[in-house]
Amino acid sequence: MHATALRELYRPLHDEAARQRFVGVLKGFANGTLEQQLAAHYESVLQPRFAREQGHAPRDRDEARALFESDPLFQLWGSMVYNSQDLMWQTVDETCRRIEADFEARARQVTAQPRGSLTLDPALVIPKPIADVEIHRQPGGYFASAGPDDLHAALIYFGTIELYRSAKGLSANAAVGEPGIGRFIVSVLKRRYPDLAPRRILDLGCGPGIETTALQEAFPEAEVHGVDLSAPFVKFAHAWAEDRGAAMHFRQADAQRTGYPDGHFDLIVSHILFHETWHDIAPRIFAEARRLLAPGGVFLNADVPYQPARMSIPKQVTNDWQVRNNGEPFWTGFADTDVAAKLREAGFAADEVVATYEPLGAGQYYFFGGRRARGAS
């Protein structure tokens, strides 16, 4: 019997925590201070130089890219972003490898007599191109699995969420694995759809299911489901829910073809699924969500607000660099997609569609989706 709960098992030791905090600070410096310096450098040096030579300022990232790539400050920024990403995986891996056997033993134990369910699909073909990509440059990617109990791909992803959480200044002793953005999504949902009382909820691309738990917390009477392509992720999500004593249902499936019946859900959400989805696939997921929604049901997705028209040229260039070099290959395709148009093409009526920004801290989150009219066929 392994008596320690999963959230108690994930505890970086002193030296691990120190290294992880260093990585968090380094990332904060590269993506914050240094990126701001780069933006100022663009305004004062790069843009005037380009304008002198070309007779106009760069109009988009494609025109500006070469200007940045030959600049030493940009090169410093890029190498710091790239190396801090490697350091992140190395330091989090240390903690994960140390606790993995205990974590997997506890997961086996708490899932032996489950309240909820786990449905795996060993025959599932992971769609291309995501099948061939190590998103975020995660070593081995989301789908690697060395056996039925192997949770490593999910555990290391989880560890990086914890690293970012502690880098934001939350105490090392604060509860591990608390949903963050999941609770924010719930607050947006409740404000926008105060009458919503879902009986069945689906989280598309639920990953390790941490944010999914916010839905179960907010709607305790509802049946909460999560689907994800990755077997280790849904296994982790199942174990995490069981360890919390929550009856939730996880399924390994492609969000394009989930296998649930028509009209099965009153609420379908996703968090940061679509910027990791090839832009050709996203419309098929929209159509599947429309099929799965009951009349009056809501589809709401939260994602990164990186639409190019909203971004300065330096931000467009640094984002594009992340796409090319740092394991975010679908980011630009998503940002360039007119999601409202694609939702309409997928069968949502124009007056059902939302595509908007919600404030969060100093920044914003992109929300899009739609509501299926009551009585809609």
Ligand SMILES: C[S@@+](CC[C@H](N)C(=O)[O-])C[C@H]1O[C@@H](n2cnc3c(N)ncnc32)[C@H](O)[C@@H]1O
């Ligand atoms: C950035 S993760 C987000 C996970 C989770 N929503 C969270 O907030 O932590 C994106 C997830 O989407 C999943 N995913 C990508 N394409 C998918 C698809 N076509 N069907 C189901 N899941 C998918 C990936 O496996 C991954 O777990």
